[in-house]
Amino acid sequence: MAESTAGQVLVVEDEPDLARLVSDYLRNANFGVEVVSDGLEAVGVVREYSPDVLVLDIGLPSIDGFEVLRQIRSFSGCHVLMLTARDDEVDKIVGLSLGADDYVTKPFSPRELVARVQSMMRRARSSPTAGGQPVDEPGSGVHEVGELVVDEAAREVRLAGAPVMLTKTEFDLLASLAAYPNQALSRRQLLEMVWGGGWMSDEHLVDVHLARVRRKLGEGAANPRYIHTVRGIGYRMGGRS
Numbered sequence: 001m002a003e004s005t006a007g008q009v010l011v012v013e014d015e016p017d018l019a020r021l022v023s024d025y026l027r028n029a030n031f032g033v034e035v036v037s038d039g040l041e042a043v044g045v046v047r048e049y050s051p052d053v054l055v056l057d058i059g060l061p062s063i064d065g066f067e068v069l070r071q072i073r074s075f076s077g078c079h080v081l082m083l084t085a086r087d088d089e090v091d092k093i094v095g096l097s098l099g100a101d102d103y104v105t106k107p108f109s110p111r112e113l114v115a116r117v118q119s120m121m122r123r124a125r126s127s128p129t130a131g132g133q134p135v136d137e138p139g140s141g142v143h144e145v146g147e148l149v150v151d152e153a154a155r156e157v158r159l160a161g162a163p164v165m166l167t168k169t170e171f172d173l174l175a176s177l178a179a180y181p182n183q184a185l186s187r188r189q190l191l192e193m194v195w196g197g198g199w200m201s202d203e204h205l206v207d208v209h210l211a212r213v214r215r216k217l218g219e220g221a222a223n224p225r226y227i228h229t230v231r232g233i234g235y236r237m238g239g240r241s
């Protein structure tokens with residue numbers, strides 16, 4: 001893939017005009033961009049080149065975007081931005097449940113798409129910030145809550161000594177909560193910390209991704225050890241139930 005200091009984006013889209021439009025805008029924003037039009041080929045390119053962000057259409061030749069997502073999530077935690085059809089709630093829910101980090105709805109503004117990719121790239125490289133006072137230094141800290149260890153510098157999570165595999169978004173959410181132990185953070189705060197502000201984002205994203213994190217930590221909403229739901233507000237790491 002073409003080298004770029006802003007980061008590498010793989011665009012997976014089989015409509016040539018749309019692929020060209022998206023890649024032109026991303027290149028103008030200084031990203032290194034590669035375009036593939038086939039689902040299976042996309043899986044191979046992700047495996048070989050580990051792009052920072054995947055912009056993934058759902059309707060594709062060979063295998064569709066959902067199957068691409070299912071396959072790459074077995075080996076990659078890269079950011080995935082899904083392109084979904086307007087008003088298709090099912091596509092959004094399926095995409096997010098398979099590990100997409102965010103979505104834009106067709107027809108989308110190329111500027112908005114670029115802004116979302118930039119936000120994904122920023123949070124891969126910077127620390128979470130919020131209005132409250134972090135107990136630990138965010139960004140480079142090692143947070144320990146019971147048997148859970150969240151190492152921000154190494155971007156590693158361990159539970160009772162065993163590594164937990166999280167996607168980048170799942171890690172950022174967990175690290176944001178862990179940086180503010182025993183403090184309730186609202187869905188809106190978490191959305192801004194992890195996805196960045198500046199556009200209308202869906203607070204549902206926070207719930208879907210935290211549900212995935214909870215499953216990977218082996219806990220449910222009914223009996224949380226680490227991630228507590230705070231009714232009417234959002235979530236809290238640790239503390240009383």
Ligand code: CA
Binds near residue numbers: 057
């Ligand atoms: Ca398509």
